[in-house]
Amino acid sequence: MEKIIAGKSIAVNEEGYLTRFDQWDENIGETLAGEANIQLSPRHWEVLTYLQNEFKKEVPLSIRKVGKSGVVDIKEFYQLFPVAPLKTATKIAGIPKPASCI
Amino acid sequence: MKQLVILGAGTAGTMMANHLSHHLKKPDWQISIIDEKDEHHYQPGYLFLPFDIYSPGDIVKTIEEFIPKNAELIKGKIDRILPKENKIRMDEGTEFNYDILIIATGAKIAPGETEGMEGVEWRKSIFDFYTFEGALALRDKLKDWKGGKLVVHITEMPIKCPVAPLEFSFLADSFFKHKHMRDQVEITYVTPLSGAFTKPKATEALEHLLKEKNIHIEGDFAIEKIDNEKKEIVDYGGRSIPFDILVTVPTNKGDELIERSGMGDELNYVPAHKATMQSKEYANVFVLGDASNIPASKAGSVAHFEAEILTDNIMRFIGGKPLKDEFDGHANCFIETGNGKALLIDFNYTHEPVEGSFPFPGIGPLRLLKESRMNHMGKLAFRWIYWNVLLKGTHIPFVSATMSEAGKQYN
Numbered sequence: 196m197e198k199i200i201a202g203k204s205i206a207v208n209e210e211g212y213l214t215r216f217d218q219w220d221e222n223i224g225e226t227l228a229g230e231a232n233i234q235l236s237p238r239h240w241e242v243l244t245y246l247q248n249e250f251k252k253e254v255p256l257s258i259r260k261v262g263k264s265g266v267v268d269i270k271e272f273y274q275l276f277p278v279a280p281l282k283t284a285t286k287i288a289g290i291p292k293p294a295s296c297i
Numbered sequence: 298m299k300q301l302v303i304l305g306a307g308t309a310g311t312m313m314a315n316h317l318s319h320h321l322k323k324p325d326w327q328i329s330i331i332d333e334k335d336e337h338h339y340q341p342g343y344l345f346l347p348f349d350i351y352s353p354g355d356i357v358k359t360i361e362e363f364i365p366k367n368a369e370l371i372k373g374k375i376d377r378i379l380p381k382e383n384k385i386r387m388d389e390g391t392e393f394n395y396d397i398l399i400i401a402t403g404a405k406i407a408p409g410e411t412e413g414m415e416g417v418e419w420r421k422s423i424f425d426f427y428t429f430e431g432a433l434a435l436r437d438k439l440k441d442w443k444g445g446k447l448v449v450h451i452t453e454m455p456i457k458c459p460v461a462p463l464e465f466s467f468l469a470d471s472f473f474k475h476k477h478m479r480d481q482v483e484i485t486y487v488t489p490l491s492g493a494f495t496k497p498k499a500t501e502a503l504e505h506l507l508k509e510k511n512i513h514i515e516g517d518f519a520i521e522k523i524d525n526e527k528k529e530i531v532d533y534g535g536r537s538i539p540f541d542i543l544v545t546v547p548t549n550k551g552d553e554l555i556e557r558s559g560m561g562d563e564l565n566y567v568p569a570h571k572a573t574m575q576s577k578e579y580a581n582v583f584v585l586g587d588a589s590n591i592p593a594s595k596a597g598s599v600a601h602f603e604a605e606i607l608t609d610n611i612m613r614f615i616g617g618k619p620l621k622d623e624f625d626g627h628a629n630c631f632i633e634t635g636n637g638k639a640l641l642i643d644f645n646y647t648h649e650p651v652e653g654s655f656p657f658p659g660i661g662p663l664r665l666l667k668e669s670r671m672n673h674m675g676k677l678a679f680r681w682i683y684w685n686v687l688l689k690g691t692h693i694p695f696v697s698a699t700m701s702e703a704g705k706q707y708n
Contacts, residue, residue: 255592258489258519259453263563269519273533279491279517280533 219289250290302395306332309586309600310401315690318365328368346432378558402552404587410548413523444481445541471635496649566590572622593626605698631676639672658704
């Protein structure tokens with residue numbers, strides 16, 4: 196389905212995750228963060244960029260992996276994205292919801 | 298004589314030894330299987346121990362009686378795999394060479410990963426039921442428990458048999474009802490997932506059952522620590538949930554031997570191709586069952602389906618033919634829902650569990666994703682099938698290694 200985000204029509208799934216990462220830009224990230232009541236700081240952007248890079252390398256993401264990444268520890272990850280941080284952060288980053296659950 | 302070595306004589310390794318014993322024979326091939334334990338446990342039976350439905354004798358047999366005669370069982374602790382040299386080094390220093398290696402060392406709980414889990418309350422008010430000892434300790438605790446807050450908890454995914462904690466909650470509801478003390482017990486199901494299960498349709502059905510049984514669910518809970526003094530689990534977001542009894546599924550990890558061998562990911566699972574089970578790093582190494590990092594459920598049924606396909610692939614590998622990339626993540630699980638009923642789910646990498654009939658499309662006799670007594674009979678019968686059919690590597694009639702879409706209601 197399509198959703199208007201930051202004035203553009205963007206392809207998303209039923210949970211609101213972007214289905215085409217190439218449609219993502221920083222304005223879309225800001226808008227999606229706003230929907231989750233998060234004001235993005237430079238620190239947020241470091242984490243989002245890290246997540247996007249892992250996605251590009253096709254590395255499956257999990258809270259544990261993020262916590263051991265050296266980019267952010269789990270405690271701070273929760274401070275930055277207080278509710279379900281990995282799900283929220285991946286949505287803002289325009290990448291799929293992690294399938295760490297089987 | 299060429300050497301095929303299997304590490305681990307659990308469900309996956311034992312099935313594989315039996316499958317291959319029909320194909321690889323002396324004097325061309327020697328099959329060896331290495332394990333340090335003497336006993337083979339029917340792990341799905343751990344779920345029933347706390348409620349005294351099964352007794353220890355129902356679920357313990359010797360490893361030896363399931364190993365085929367033409368395979369050599371080597372008992373001992375493995376120090377490490379030396380994959381570049383095609384060798385296994387044992388703890389006492391002996392080394393074995395292999396031409397083909399199958400890693401089937403499984404997964405186990407690692408309570409030490411969570412702060413406070415193994416504190417003063419461990420096995421006093423904090424229990425697991427993923428070990429024989431844990432399940433028995435919990436049985437003894439439940440026997441004369443007067444009631445209070447029972448919290449059933451998953452630490453992090455992936456875990457073996459992802460439905461087991463739900464089944465535990467359902468059986469607990471049933472157990473306390475029969476003891477006429479259900480109103481004295483508050484049951485809460487705490488999960489790092491957003492809902493009861495990982496796939497939408499099954500989540501919906503299972504959440505309906507939780508509600509019906511008055512089991513409260515707390516989702517998106519990523520545990521930081523257990524406070525032994527206050528008897529609370531605390532998540533990274535600061536949320537805390539008090540308990541009188543905590544039944545937790547600790548972090549699951551692959552065997553430490555994988556870490557010592559430098560062959561695992563951050564949870565000691567061995568990276569493998571999800572459709573062939575071949576190691577991503579070493580062509581003559583294959584990974585079966587819970588030991589691998591493939592995105593399938595960690596469950597005996599998955600290992601069973603994998604083993605059928607892996608047997609073909611080992612023979613192809615030996616014959617220099619390309620491997621079949623056929624494994625589709627097929628899993629088939631009974632879910633006990635209490636009061637003599639169960640659900641059945643059948644799914645794979647791409648198809649979530651849905652309603653329908655199994656194994657005969659339109660006929661059944663088992664119903665998918667619906668509670669029935671027949672499904673419960675199936676679950677109980679499965680213990681017999683496990684010991685007498687599954688471990689021996691005999692094909693289960695009408696149930697194929699890859700999932701069938703017939704008789705299922707996808708829309």
